[in-house]
Amino acid sequence: MTVQADPAEKFTAYAHPERLVSTEWLAAHLGEPGLVVVESDEDVLLYETGHIPGSVKIDWHTDLNDPVVRDYIDGERFAQVVGSKGIGRDTTVVIYGDKNNWWAAYALWVFTLFGHEDVRLLDGGRDKWIAEGRELTTDATAAESVDYPIVARDDSTVRAFKEDVLSHLGNGPLIDVRSFEEYTGERTEIPGYPTEGALRPGHIPTAASVPWAKAAAPDATFKSRAELEQVYLDGAGLAPGDDVIAYCRIGERSSHTWFVLTHLLGFENVKNYDGSWTEWGSAVRVPIAQGAEAGTLA
Amino acid sequence: MENVTDSATPAALAEIRDDFLALEQSERLQLLLEFSNELPELPERYRDHPDLFERVAECQSPVFLFVEVDDADVVHLFVTAPRESPTTRGFASILVQGLAGLTADEVLAVPDDYPQALGLTQAVSPLRLRGMGALLGRAKHQVSAKRASD
Numbered sequence: 001m002t003v004q005a006d007p008a009e010k011f012t013a014y015a016h017p018e019r020l021v022s023t024e025w026l027a028a029h030l031g032e033p034g035l036v037v038v039e040s041d042e043d044v045l046l047y048e049t050g051h052i053p054g055s056v057k058i059d060w061h062t063d064l065n066d067p068v069v070r071d072y073i074d075g076e077r078f079a080q081v082v083g084s085k086g087i088g089r090d091t092t093v094v095i096y097g098d099k100n101n102w103w104a105a106y107a108l109w110v111f112t113l114f115g116h117e118d119v120r121l122l123d124g125g126r127d128k129w130i131a132e133g134r135e136l137t138t139d140a141t142a143a144e145s146v147d148y149p150i151v152a153r154d155d156s157t158v159r160a161f162k163e164d165v166l167s168h169l170g171n172g173p174l175i176d177v178r179s180f181e182e183y184t185g186e187r188t189e190i191p192g193y194p195t196e197g198a199l200r201p202g203h204i205p206t207a208a209s210v211p212w213a214k215a216a217a218p219d220a221t222f223k224s225r226a227e228l229e230q231v232y233l234d235g236a237g238l239a240p241g242d243d244v245i246a247y248c249r250i251g252e253r254s255s256h257t258w259f260v261l262t263h264l265l266g267f268e269n270v271k272n273y274d275g276s277w278t279e280w281g282s283a284v285r286v287p288i289a290q291g292a293e294a295g296t297l298a
Numbered sequence: 299m300e301n302v303t304d305s306a307t308p309a310a311l312a313e314i315r316d317d318f319l320a321l322e323q324s325e326r327l328q329l330l331l332e333f334s335n336e337l338p339e340l341p342e343r344y345r346d347h348p349d350l351f352e353r354v355a356e357c358q359s360p361v362f363l364f365v366e367v368d369d370a371d372v373v374h375l376f377v378t379a380p381r382e383s384p385t386t387r388g389f390a391s392i393l394v395q396g397l398a399g400l401t402a403d404e405v406l407a408v409p410d411d412y413p414q415a416l417g418l419t420q421a422v423s424p425l426r427l428r429g430m431g432a433l434l435g436r437a438k439h440q441v442s443a444k445r446a447s448d
Binding site: 043044062 | 327328331334381382383384386420423425426
């Protein structure tokens with residue numbers, strides 16, 4: 001790691017405290033060599049309305065996704081995108097964003113696919129920075145382009161495909177991080193108004209319902225280790241050592257949960273099923289459960 | 299191939315579309331931001347009546363929309379979207395400005411694929427553009443409902 005970790009006490013209880021920084025730490029380290037701050041939001045224009053001084057924007061939709069195939073960009077394109085923003089292989093990258101760091105977590109997960117070693121989240125994200133009255137600027141950041149190596153994307157470690165979920169079913173836990181109405185299948189579309197939907201409502205059988213926001217405190221920071229253990233271990237029945245697959249609708253909320261399970265609670269084999277419900281709910285012949293119960297495999 | 303969007307698009311919306319298409323990709327985002335800053339505040343009579351507004355559930359941020367059709371059959375569109383959602387505000391602002399002064403018939407004739415004609419697919423993403431389609435769809439739906447009840 002190029003820049004030291006944040007020694008904040010809140011983080012010491014987490015499995016990987018070096019994966020989070022506080023707003024206080026970031027304010028003190030802004031501009032330090034070896035650090036690049038990245039803003040990643042749900043709204044593609046939010047950065048332009050004001051961002052942390054010196055930060056660069058990476059938009060998950062337009063920068064990290066293949067324009068034609070439903071997949072992420074390859075190593076060559078990733079090297080171009082991050083290199084052009086001044087990010088080198090050894091750079092300490094801190095990502096922050098709106099909406100409790102949903103998209104920041106998704107961007108961090110994509111960085112993980114390419115094995116970028118030192119990438120962290122700003123606890124509390126954009127909203128906390130603003131709530132604390134910290135500096136924002138609309139000045140464009142003049143990032144100096146650097147070389148980034150072309151790294152093959154690793155789809156086997158933290159990413160799950162539909163086939164992986166099918167073989168995982170009945171052999172390990174699944175976490176559905178959508179709202180309860182989506183989980184039960186109650187939430188249906190209004191006729192004539194297409195949504196980011198699927199042909200069938202419900203959830204993957206045996207999946208536990210743990211809406212993603214249960215991991216976040218009202219100020220958008222992550223809950224404490226003890227609180228998180230209550231949610232995921234006591235509440236959802238996960239046990240240390242479990243191999244877990246998390247999903248939502250397109251994998252963005254579940255990457256937030258992936259971050260929690262992996263970096264805060266220390267689960268060593270957590271995968272994000274990015275196809276999520278937009279794939280599963282429209283796939284031919286996959287099992288589906290409806291209602292409040294997790295369900296069993298037929 | 300016949301350009302259906304071209305022939306049926308009312309003048310103001312067509313002009314907005316042409317303004318976007320004349321720009322480079324990165325400048326299009328800037329223009330959208332300008333629109334977002336121009337979204338008018340709600341008139342006094344609606345500010346304290348959140349119950350009158352229809353929530354546009356397709357948008358991930360809380361967006362509310364309300365249509366009036368006056369005695370001359372002219373449509374008035376009101377949309378609110380939070381400051382933290384500049385893209386949604388930009389979309390709403392384009393529609394509010396583009397539909398201003400149109401009759402109910404003219405609004406209903408606006409092509410449903412107008413959002414895709416703005417040249418924003420690359421800069422904004424197709425998924426986000428669906429939010430604008432939802433705004434337009436709901437506005438039309440309310441126009442139909444309001445003139446039916448007249």
